[in-house]
Amino acid sequence: MKIRSNTRIEIGRLFASLEFGERIAHDCATRQAELSNGSHGRFFERQARQESHHARVFGRVILCIAPRGPRPVPLALRDYRTRLNHAGRRGDMVDLLVGQQLVLEGLGELILHRLDRKFDQRHIGFKRLRKVLLAQERGHQAFGERTVQRLVESGEARPERIRELTGEYLVLAQRVLGEMQSVFDVVDADAAWYGAALRERLEHWLDLPT
Numbered sequence: 001m002k003i004r005s006n007t008r009i010e011i012g013r014l015f016a017s018l019e020f021g022e023r024i025a026h027d028c029a030t031r032q033a034e035l036s037n038g039s040h041g042r043f044f045e046r047q048a049r050q051e052s053h054h055a056r057v058f059g060r061v062i063l064c065i066a067p068r069g070p071r072p073v074p075l076a077l078r079d080y081r082t083r084l085n086h087a088g089r090r091g092d093m094v095d096l097l098v099g100q101q102l103v104l105e106g107l108g109e110l111i112l113h114r115l116d117r118k119f120d121q122r123h124i125g126f127k128r129l130r131k132v133l134l135a136q137e138r139g140h141q142a143f144g145e146r147t148v149q150r151l152v153e154s155g156e157a158r159p160e161r162i163r164e165l166t167g168e169y170l171v172l173a174q175r176v177l178g179e180m181q182s183v184f185d186v187v188d189a190d191a192a193w194y195g196a197a198l199r200e201r202l203e204h205w206l207d208l209p210t
């Protein structure tokens with residue numbers, strides 16, 4: 001497939017951002033594993049391994065299709081990482097679950113799902129790999145949703161805190177999207193559409209009754 005050079009630059013930025021997001025997810029799941037035990041600890045250890053594999057996959061894509069040179073990732077994504085790192089240092093599992101499994105994974109899945117359809121339309125292969133990756137991301141998200149719900153039901157997490165955290169991480173995610181519009185243009189996607197879809201996906205947590 002012939003790809004124009006500015007398209008290659010934007011695609012390089014897209015995959016560099018995805019790779020960066022996977023590294024954030026890896027570090028976060030590693031910290032979550034340290035803070036957990038039993039089956040939860042094992043889940044997060046497995047998630048950390050999977051995120052690290054995803055990062056390597058995107059790294060290989062970059063090597064294959066993107067030109068050399070700087071591939072800046074959104075500043076807001078760096079801020080997102082900083083915020084999760086702070087939560088990790090405090091050992092704040094509720095903050096980590098909302099920031100990582102609910103919001104960041106939700107955003108990642110929306111982007112990957114759209115990309116997956118684009119790959120299908122252009123008859124680009126890696127079907128099995130794409131399917132496995134998407135299934136794993138859904139699994140991480142579903143686990144996070146079940147865990148947060150359980151924490152709310154058991155009274156270990158206050159609903160107003162979940163609402164607040166979801167809103168704060170959503171604002172950060174919207175900033176990430178805003179910085180990626182030129183990247184999305186090349187895959188016929190729209191930052192505003194992603195933002196609205198993410199908000200809709202998080203509605204349950206944003207409107208959690210007290």
Ligand SMILES: [Fe+2]
Pocket residue numbers: 022025050051054137
């Ligand atoms: Fe991942």
Ligand SMILES: [Fe+2]
Pocket residue numbers: 025051105136137140
């Ligand atoms: Fe994930």
